[in-house]
Amino acid sequence: MLSRADASAGQAATAPLVIVASSGTGGDMQPFIALAQGLQQRGRRVLLLVPGWQEAAAQASRLPYHTFGSAAEGQAMLGDSGLWDERKGWGVIWKGLVPHLGAVRGVVQGLPDGEDCVVLCHPILVPMAALARSARPDLRIVAAYLAPSNVCSSHDLLTTGSLRIPAWVPLAWRQALWRMIHRTMIDPLMLPGLNAARAQHGLPPESHFFAHMLAAPDASLGLFPAWFAAPQADWPPHFVQTGFAGAATHGAAALPPELERFLGEGAPPIVFTPGTGHQHAQRYFSIALDVLRRLGRRGLFMTPHAAQVPQDLPPGVMWQAHAPFAALLPRVAAVVHHGGIGTSADAFRAGIPQLVVPFAYDQFDNGWRVKRLGVGDVLLAKRLSAGRMRRQLARLLAAPEVQLACVEVARRMGQGLQPARLFEQVEAALAAA
Missing domain, CATH: 3.40.50.2000 (Glycogen Phosphorylase B;)
Structure with missing residues (x-):
């Protein structure tokens, strides 16, 4: 009879590889590194995928990792004052990601034949993960939402950028506002680069960026508690709320x-x-x-x-x-x-x-x-x-x-x-x- 330790080791050996992918500044990176570290401690095989300008954080995690893009590209993005403009910011981020939309696909293609894997990623990288399905149609994707606004709920819409949305605004008006924002601001900015990359790999075009981002995952996690943002009727299906994920651990949290x-x-x-x-x-x-x-x-x-x-x-x-x-x-x-x-x-x-x-x-x-x-x-x-x-x-x-x-x-x-x-x-x- 197998011992519990032997059984756990066998499960770890046969469990799918978890590709943990994120992009952004420290607040975006550290929760995903913490998730990868926690999964590894529980016996799961993990592989980080991070932008090249965040390689130091990947190295500090002591996890296996791949990078996409260069440190120079990251510094150019951080040096763009538009990054912190509520109207221009998404464009600055997306401009930096478009040349590397094939990054998850490249990692998946480099795995041994028959290797089972699942992608756990930041929502902005969901289109990147979905593109990898041209190489592996059965690829499973889990999106992890750090903050509730990225789920684009019309029911719990407190603000759109700096515009405060009062509680009395009818639901139909909130939905119309979201449609206007996507039609006039988001889709014209994001879809051309995404659909050009999808066409290169024989995938059909998408007509709505956020609809694709919300629908492509097989499951979604909300890394925030219900008392911070209660579940809403228009959240994606297969959505599980956990709690705040916390920061990655790089040794003792002592102050200098x-x-x-x-x-x-x-x-x-x-x-x-x-x-x-x-x-x-x-x-x-x-x-x-x-x-x-x-x-x-x-x-x-x-x-x-x-x-x-x-x-x-x-x-x-x-x-x-x-x-x-x-x-x-x-x-x-x-x-x-x-x-x-x-x-x-x-x-x-x-x-x-x-x-x-x-x-x-x-x-x-x-x-x-x-x-x-x-x-x-x-x-x-x-x-x-x-x-x-x-x-x-x-x-x-x-x-x-x-x-x-x-x-x-x-x-x-x-x-x-x-x-x-x-x-x-x-x-x-x-x-x-």
């Missing part, structure tokens, strides 16, 4: 010694970050420094791009390129951030107020969900000023109801799915696909 010293020298600081990929935030940090002076508070500026941080920071303000938020945020007074889903989740877990300053993508929707929970507020990047930021931060830091809401949300985070249960749901989705 100089940061430890800074935290111990005075009152908890306010953290400011526009996101790891943002290279055009000089004005953001200049305003943040002015706000800290007006409030008489200490601050911590988080960005790997030091050139955008004001020079000669006063003693009560510190710059850091990186720090593990899981260890840092429980020790700060509040966080001002771009609305990235990972930063939002870390702040929920830490039980601290958030001021969300969204620039593009899902950041607007995430921000309004933060506000709806009572733990933060929204200040649109295009309306950013020192006066507005100071007033909103002062209110968040002083309001007892905000502190109570932060405690309640932190409690919910603590009662969320344990990692083992989350990965059981991920594996169930992979198997169902």
Whole structure:
């Protein structure tokens, strides 16, 4: 009779290879690396597929990986100020992906004959994975949604970009708004490159980009809890909600010694970050420094791009390129951030107020969900000023109801799915696909 260990080893040897594919900045990459690491720890065979400019993150994960594109292409994208424009951003991202739409297909073709595999990918890479079906028609695809806005629900539509959608707007109007956005803004931008790539491999053209992105997967995961975004009638079929996936692990989550010293020298600081990929935030940090002076508070500026941080920071303000938020945020007074889903989740877990300053993508929707929970507020990047930021931060830091809401949300985070249960749901989705 086989022992349990022998049986597990046999299952791992015969289980399909999981190709975990993602693209984007740190907030997009780290949850997928964390999923790949967790699956590997559970005995699954995994292979990362990442853009070339994120190779360092793949190397740090100690997982097998392939890359597509070059570091120079990634830097050109990050250097484009349109990347953080709510109207231009999707075009900048898609322009960088179009030359590499065959990346998943190339990986699949390179596998041994008969090797079973399934693709677990970021939604923006679903068209790339679907293109691989020209080489392997039975390829199974699971999309993992980091944030609810990417599911394009008309029922729970809080905002389209910086335009706030009031709750009283009828469903038919919301649906018409989505159709107009796709017809006039999304499809003309995305479909030409996608359909040219599909034609090269004998696949029929697609007429609606997001419809294709939502329908092509065999199963979909929502990596956010129901209290953050409740299930909706127009979500894709075979959709499973788990919880926030967390960040990848690259060793112990210890704070740098100089940061430890800074935290111990005075009152908890306010953290400011526009996101790891943002290279055009000089004005953001200049305003943040002015706000800290007006409030008489200490601050911590988080960005790997030091050139955008004001020079000669006063003693009560510190710059850091990186720090593990899981260890840092429980020790700060509040966080001002771009609305990235990972930063939002870390702040929920830490039980601290958030001021969300969204620039593009899902950041607007995430921000309004933060506000709806009572733990933060929204200040649109295009309306950013020192006066507005100071007033909103002062209110968040002083309001007892905000502190109570932060405690309640932190409690919910603590009662969320344990990692083992989350990965059981991920594996169930992979198997169902």
